[in-house]
Amino acid sequence: MSAPTAERPPEEVPVPAHVPADLVHRVDHHNDAVVKADPIGFMDELRERHRVFYSPVYEGFWAVTRYEDQRAVLQQPDLFSSSPVGLPGGPGYGGHKLLPIELDPPEHSKYRALLNPVFAPRRIREIEDSARRISNELIDQILESGESEFDFITAYAEIFPTRIFVDMMGLPMERYKEFLQWNNALLHSAQIGPGLEEKRQAGVAINQYLTDLIEERKKSLGDDLVSVLIESRLDGDRLTDDEILRTVFLLFMAGLDTVMSGHSWLWWHLARNPQHRHQITDDPSVIPTAIEELLRYYAFANDVRTVRSDLEFAGVQMRKGDRVWLHAGSAGRDPREFPNAHLVDLRRSPNRHLAFSAGPHRCAGSHLARLELRVTLEEWHKRIPNYRIPQGATVNMHGGGVSGLDTLPLEITTA
Numbered sequence: 001m002s003a004p005t006a007e008r009p010p011e012e013v014p015v016p017a018h019v020p021a022d023l024v025h026r027v028d029h030h031n032d033a034v035v036k037a038d039p040i041g042f043m044d045e046l047r048e049r050h051r052v053f054y055s056p057v058y059e060g061f062w063a064v065t066r067y068e069d070q071r072a073v074l075q076q077p078d079l080f081s082s083s084p085v086g087l088p089g090g091p092g093y094g095g096h097k098l099l100p101i102e103l104d105p106p107e108h109s110k111y112r113a114l115l116n117p118v119f120a121p122r123r124i125r126e127i128e129d130s131a132r133r134i135s136n137e138l139i140d141q142i143l144e145s146g147e148s149e150f151d152f153i154t155a156y157a158e159i160f161p162t163r164i165f166v167d168m169m170g171l172p173m174e175r176y177k178e179f180l181q182w183n184n185a186l187l188h189s190a191q192i193g194p195g196l197e198e199k200r201q202a203g204v205a206i207n208q209y210l211t212d213l214i215e216e217r218k219k220s221l222g223d224d225l226v227s228v229l230i231e232s233r234l235d236g237d238r239l240t241d242d243e244i245l246r247t248v249f250l251l252f253m254a255g256l257d258t259v260m261s262g263h264s265w266l267w268w269h270l271a272r273n274p275q276h277r278h279q280i281t282d283d284p285s286v287i288p289t290a291i292e293e294l295l296r297y298y299a300f301a302n303d304v305r306t307v308r309s310d311l312e313f314a315g316v317q318m319r320k321g322d323r324v325w326l327h328a329g330s331a332g333r334d335p336r337e338f339p340n341a342h343l344v345d346l347r348r349s350p351n352r353h354l355a356f357s358a359g360p361h362r363c364a365g366s367h368l369a370r371l372e373l374r375v376t377l378e379e380w381h382k383r384i385p386n387y388r389i390p391q392g393a394t395v396n397m398h399g400g401g402v403s404g405l406d407t408l409p410l411e412i413t414t415a
């Protein structure tokens with residue numbers, strides 16, 4: 001699932017006149033070697049040097065680096081629109097806006113309200129037993145293979161959230177590998193060169209699959225998420241097929257890759273920090289705060305906004321249409337918000353990280369994401385308390401909208 005290497009760097013756009021020359025700093029968050037070497041930490045030095053800088057690649061964008069400024073952008077949708085999503089970004093997939101992420105309030109609130117009950121803590125608790133069962137089945141497979149070395153991503157991290165998602169959506173379990181491939185092509189392929197075509201094809205395939213699925217569900221409703229959306233009412237009317245498609249498409253994009261990446265970052269950390277692993281095995285009650293702390297330190301889902309009208313922000317003039325990139329990990333490691341930000345403290349409190357964003361678009365699936373991470377942390381460490389990255393093993397990482405590890409070789413050890 002590693003991203004194809006880009007054939008050529010993205011073209012630079014001319015720097016607009018309103019951007020001060022000393023704030024221009026070329027960062028390609030998809031392809032730069034420094035990004036791939038450390039997709040989160042590469043921003044540490046830039047954040048301390050620049051409150052805001054401008055990168056002239058893709059469409060050209062402002063990077064707002066610090067915690068308070070990022071929170072301010074996210075909490076002012078009247079100044080910063082969430083459409084289009086992504087950088088580079090287009091008007092959703094198939095030319096339509098993804099729902100609800102590419103709508104601004106007040107329109108956004110109505111569509112978001114449809115999702116809130118489905119992902120409410122009470123509904124999410126109902127899937128806990130089945131998540132534990134899936135987790136243990138995957139751990140069984142790893143232990144029964146008799147191999148002491150394996151790739152955590154392909155053996156666990158990408159399968160676990162996909163199977164949970166497939167269950168929630170009422171999709172055929174036997175096709176989960178296909179969904180995974182589409183997801184990887186859509187979200188991990190390079191933004192330039194052959195990767196773009198791979199991305200396009202995956203988008204078309206998902207679109208077609210979901211269109212057929214909605215058609216099928218309309219004939220026979222179940223208790224899955226697609227059926228819930230079909231039965232939903234918005235201002236008294238049913239959603240159109242197109243609205244359902246644009247919502248389910250977003251869930252497909254938002255619900256798999258993020259949880260997969262979350263697992264990859266957490267296990268990357270725990271494999272290299274036995275003291276934290278031991279803290280978890282010795283006292284599992286630390287797990288909830290450990291999740292928040294590791295999400296802060298490895299905040300991997302980056303947000304993008306578009307300036308709605310000319311304004312001054314963080315000491316610079318921004319123009320209508322300027323794009324704004326918010327690297328969540330940069331905010332998560334900002335020492336202005338987090339004392340000893342460079343240290344991982346599994347009991348850190350308070351911990352108001354931005355890993356799930358802030359403001360109206362704050363992650364709708366955060367309870368589900370937390371449940372998935374908690375279940376794996378609990379089940380895994382009961383059965384595989386000790387593991388490490390084998391000596392000399394290669395670990396591949398990717399940057400982009402959601403950064404993560406492509407491969408994470410692990411070796412089970414006895415201590």
Ligand code: HEM
Nearest residue numbers: 100101254255258259262301303356357361363364365369
């Ligand atoms: C650790 C895992 C996850 C992380 C770090 C994460 C992160 C995020 C972030 C940062 C946003 C806001 C984007 C923005 O403001 O532009 C977001 C939005 C969203 N997420 Fe998650 N997410 C995760 C898991 C999930 C899951 C499991 C689902 C559902 C299956 C989900 C569904 C959504 C939806 C629907 C939105 C759009 C909300 C809106 O526009 O109102 N996410 N997520």
